[in-house]
Amino acid sequence: MTTTEQKILEAARQVFLKKGMDGARMQEIANEAGINKALLHYYYRSKDKLFEAVFNEIFTQFITKISLVLLSDAPVKEKMSLFVDSFIDKIAANPFVPQFIIGEINRDPAIIKKMMQKSGFNPDMFVSLFGTQFKNLHFDVRHFIVSLLGLCIFPFAARPLIENVYFNNNSEAYDVFLFERKEYIKSMMLKFMEEE
């Protein structure tokens, strides 16, 4: 059984993910939830508050997934492989998340700090990891992480363009491409991580 509050949050998630804060309409969220517009304000006071609740949920899930690659203490090559597989699966199941987060953090950068606090994450946690676990690697770990994220996220964020230019809008072919991509990224990164 789902409460009205949950139905609203789920509907808001759908609409905000596709349209973003600026493009979303309270009326559309109400329709999606099968309730009246006034109820949205009864439960969440304002569009801003509702958006924050949605963003917090999405962002926390996303950054939790990312942090796993850093927090586990598996050997770094296995860790990388596991991350690529699970991260791409995760995005494929939530294909609107990357461009949503990219759009919203650029629209309102201040939201990041707010969400970090709510999620219980803090920047120091990430930074301190560089001083300990990774210090013996021959490459810069920040560049390494950013590369890994870019390689995984970009083909989803830029999908409409790439699918048009390189796949003649053949959506099924692009799904295959995304699936292949796991192996491509892993082999690329493994080669790069070799000690010579």
Place this chain on the structure above:
Amino acid sequence: MTTTEQKILEAARQVFLKKGMDGARMQEIANEAGINKALLHYYYRSKDKLFEAVFNEIFTQFITKISLVLLSDAPVKEKMSLFVDSFIDKIAANPFVPQFIIGEINRDPAIIKKMMQKSGFNPDMFVSLFGTQFKNLHFDVRHFIVSLLGLCIFPFAARPLIENVYFNNNSEAYDVFLFERKEYIKSMMLKFMEEE
């Protein structure tokens, strides 16, 4: 000497780049151009038309830059190096472009086809290149191009988040990081392109 029409387009470019189609306001564009709101409609009929003019300009510039790496017939490794240097310089000079394009192509995928026609580009041109120039490479060229783009673009598109998490919001440090990134990407790709 700049005409009113040019002033409007320049102002619209600034505002749309930062706020996107949904977040931009005609009043703000008028203020930025130092003219009256009614003049916007005199020259561009509607917000949609004005947006299309702006998007077309930005998109054409962007995709022209990308296509150079494919169209020149320099050896592939030098080509890659040249592309990374010039492309990152280009984005650094226009840091809002990546997230703007990502946002708008996802908001309205149909705009891509429209812009492709206006710019004189067509998908077949890109696709045919794979059958000829690149056919002897040992790796998939589509994955290669997408990787290159992702490695260059992502640190700009996700800047607010990465800058917060890994650089404690130190903007100058992040600029250094972006500058270093050219060498990092090139060495990574070169290693990957080795024949063994």
Place this chain on the structure above:
DNA sequence: GTCTATATGGCGATAGAC
């Protein structure tokens, strides 16, 4: 061509009955 004033519609938010 450029302005002021205004029409027109849609949006977030609230009042108040049930």
Place this chain on the structure above:
DNA sequence: GTCTATCGCCATATAGAC
């Protein structure tokens, strides 16, 4: 808790004077 009706504002767009 949930609804209908409506307020007040702000956005795009247009009319019409200069």
